Amino acid sequence: MRVLIGLVLGLALGALVAAGGDARLARAVEGIEAFGGLWLNALRMTVIPLIFAVLVAAIAQVSDAAATGRLALRAIGWFIVLLLAASVFSLVFVHGVLALWPVTREAAEALRAGAPHAPTGATAPDFVAWVKSLAPSNPIKAAAEDAVLPLVVFAAFTGFALTRLPPERGRPVVDIIQTLGDAMIVIVRWVLWAGPAGVFALGLGVGLRAGVSAAGVLGHYVAVASLAGLAISVVAYLLGVTVGRVPLGRWARATGPVLATAFATQSSLACLPAMIERSRDDLGVPPRIAGLVLPLAVAVFRFTSPVVNLAVAIFVAHVYGIQPSMLQWAGAVLVALAVSLGSVGLPGQVSFIVSVAPICLALGLPIELLPILLAVEVVPDIFRTLGNVAGDMAVTSILARNEEKAPEPEGA
Template sequence: MTAIARPRSPAVRALTSLSALVLFALIAGLVVGGLAGGAVGEAGAGAPPDGLLFSILSVLESLGQTWLNALRITVMPLIFALLIVGVAAIADAAATGRLAARALMVFGVLIVGATVYAIVAGLGLLNLWPIDPEAGRALAGSVSGEVAAEVGQAARTDGFTAFLRSLLPSNVVKAAAEDGVLAVVVFALAFGFATTRLTAEARRPLVEVFRAVSEAMIVLVRWILMAAPFGVFALALGVGLHGGFKAAGALGHYVAIVCLSQIGLILVTLLIAVVWGRIGLGRFLSATGPALAVAVSTQSSIASLPVMIERARDNLGVPAERAGLVLPLAVAVFRMTSPVANLAVCLYVAQLHGVELGLPVLIAGGLTAIAVSIASVGLPGQVSFFASVGPICLAMGVPVGVLPLLLAVEVIPDIFRTLGNVTADMTAVRIVDVAEGDTPQRDADPGPA
């Protein structure tokens, strides 16, 4: 009997992916750095600090920092171009009719609510379960020297009035050069909305220029990320060299905090589906389950879209024409977990480096998180992590040097990102359907789940 060949599982395919290579590089860098640090320490009593081993490690650390700088240089032009294209896409969607406009309103309410939740949940989790000081020092040790240089001008405020002044600087180019991300975001949003007032003939080529810029920058980021295994290895080597193996504990704690934040959001989203979507929890979970299974296996909202449309139509009772408009629109412009996961990362890094976060800084982070949630929709996972988290960190005055190490362990949090997005998309289509006015009658007889 001939055995039937089965496709490789997602876990097996992941072993050959860049994410797996980066994770391996992180582990290898921490191990090699820890062992090298021990060797240098044992020989340190009588050995000069400029020995051959120390020199090699210093060169590798410098190369890792150079790779990080290459990533950072792409943030401003990428986020500016993506925001203009994103605003144009939302404006075009809103112009298609009442249903699309209503869906965008629901998306807006959910994303703002998710941002408020993200700040409260992130700060709450870190207060209840703070970073172990010793492990935190080990993880931050190799980048802590750059904290002062990396504080974003947009977040360096003495009060709310100074924060307001930072929103509209006299020179946006100077603000971008000084990592004033929030000012760049505000200008990009204003510019994007201004383009919507142009005629279609004038707007179309302008938007296409920025679309081309964003796509070119994404290609550039992909090229830089091809060197991610080496860059992460070099950065992790420095962490292991200065902090030993304790940094691994901080990384595990980071994964747990980000995942818990997103699990909380999923639970809140389910509550919203029940209350605002007027549906029983069991029925909603039964309808959404297959789409969530696809989300886990693919880590892609786009790949889950066909199943979401089918389940919304057949199991949530959403008419095919509504599901066929709202769900693709949600996948295109709505990513509810983006501010939650991204702010969780930024709040973690802030505590890691001891950065004080006042109300103006948290507002700056929240506004930037909402903006980049629009800009980063549809980006590849590795690209979107730095393109989304980096601007928020800079807007809050939080160092970004540790982000490549966190990128290496993003595989697990990314699963919950997709789960949360699919749950939110199904919730949104249900809410929009209820808002259209005829869903309660269909729900009188729940029918088979």
């Protein structure tokens, strides 16, 4: 809320200066805006090392979970399939919404003019170059050039390789990398502590050059991102009823208290006790399944993450008039899947930056608007949480139904 207040004050004051036409005040605003650019760079410097660290740690965590048994391995398989389906759904749904309700050219031009820096359009690669680029010949160079997809591939190979080493050799390295990620999170928290001032400074520049039209574009973004979260929440609801074979009334009674908790807390972790209780008592999920799948889902599964994160990137692409190629969208989906698994458990503001920025970089989009969008993320975050808990309960119901059909092992 402090960041949102800083954005509103910055936009309003910048628009007032623009309306007054005083050149000295305009220069003063531009000077203050430079501090906003400094704040943005401080936030951006943590993205690449944080992505690498959280992906390696997440792969180690998933590998440990998969080693605990067949049910955990099947749950992880369902998580990956559902996240991939959700990513494809987001591309189709959000592009459809923006085709029916496009960002107006005037508003987009005003917001682009108010951005701290002009975008540097990336050239879309051909298929041969794209395939070659998946394995970085120099991971450090890839990181320096913000080549996110090759870095994700390198992090994935590193994570899996570390899990194949003897525990006494692999575990200390994973711990060091995870410590690096934790240190980056501390830095991000420091930077975000100054978020109201940083966003205020950026908002001054946006208000100076975009005027009051910036508020309309931000409202448009909130509506599109919230619609994406609401749509995938409905999909999760339907999965529980159709694939999980839970009668609609019974499903509504079980999920109602959980969704209310999600709306109030905006935290899947806070909803975990209610999810376990309602799944066990109302949906008839065996305690051993609810006790394993739901904590695992909260730990490594966010059904709405690729949907809303891709929606943010699609909206940014429409604002800047950039049309990524199909190969770039394919790469963005892979990045969205990776960061959705890796960023689970991070604080909301941290996960927004570390999840959305890599997708934008993979698409050749500027990330200068992300701090402004972060300031109005309060409403979309509600629908993120609703979809997450509905997805967690849906996949638990599906696994419980499949477990009932599976033959018991001999001697059980």
